[in-house]
Amino acid sequence: MLTLDISDINQLDHAASELIRFAGPDRVWLFDAPMGSGKTTFIKAVCTKLGVKNGLSSPTYSIVNEYESENGQKIYHFDLYRLRDASELYDLGFEEYLSGNAYVFIEWPELSMGFVDQFLRIIIKTDNQKRYLYAEKITAHA
Numbered sequence: 184m185l186t187l188d189i190s191d192i193n194q195l196d197h198a199a200s201e202l203i204r205f206a207g208p209d210r211v212w213l214f215d216a217p218m219g220s221g222k223t224t225f226i227k228a229v230c231t232k233l234g235v236k237n238g239l240s241s242p243t244y245s246i247v248n249e250y251e252s253e254n255g256q257k258i259y260h261f262d263l264y265r266l267r268d269a270s271e272l273y274d275l276g277f278e279e280y281l282s283g284n285a286y287v288f289i290e291w292p293e294l295s296m297g298f299v300d301q302f303l304r305i306i307i308k309t310d311n312q313k314r315y316l317y318a319e320k321i322t323a324h325a
Contacts, residue, residue, distance in 0.1 A: 185318040189221065189307070195228040202305070202318055203232060209303045209320060210284060213292035216307035221314060222290045225307070226260055233258060233286065246275060257285035264291040272298065299323070 185205045187198040206212065214222045234252030246265070250258040259280045266272070277298055280287055289295050306317045 185316075187316045187318075188313065189225065189316050190313045192224075195225060196232070198316060199225070199228040199232040202229065202303075202316070205318055206303050206320075209301065211281065211287045211299050211302040212289065212305055213295070213299070213302050214288065214290045214305045214307070215292065216305075220307045220309060222307060223262075225316065226288050226290070229288070230258055230260070247280070257283065259285055259287045261287070261289045261295070262291060263289060263294050266294055269294045269297060 185201065187194075187201055189195060189198050214226070216222050230250055230252075233256060234254055235250045235258060236253065238248075238250060246262060248260045250260065252258065261280075263272075272278075272294060277295065281298060300323045302321050304319050304321045308315050308317070
């Protein structure tokens with residue numbers, strides 16, 4: 184497990200680098216954190232570290248944003264907060280997003296759990312003005 188202090192916005196760049204290193208080949212990252220905890224802000228920092236130069240925004244209304252790094256790496260950023268049922272993921276073609284070697288970052292991932300069997304679980308918690316990110320690699324077994 185990886186633990187990072189992300190209390191100060193100036194720590195995000197370093198934390199993003201550490202998380203990318205920790206993740207290694209794992210490309211599906213599930214973010215578990217309450218509203219307003221900094222999920223989108225942290226994902227933007229990771230995307231910047233991966234070489235995305237512009238167009239970074241929250242996918243709250245679009246459900247998914249697609250980015251491309253300078254070297255052509257695809258990155259998909261999902262916000263599933265507004266979805267009510269896993270069947271809506273089928274309508275989005277969610278399985279296609281998972282089938283390649285793209286990074287897939289998912290906020291509010293509960294509905295996506297049946298689609299992924301290996302992922303990086305990221306939890307952001309706040310404690311007395313401090314904010315911590317915890318990450319662990321998960322492999323679900325049938």
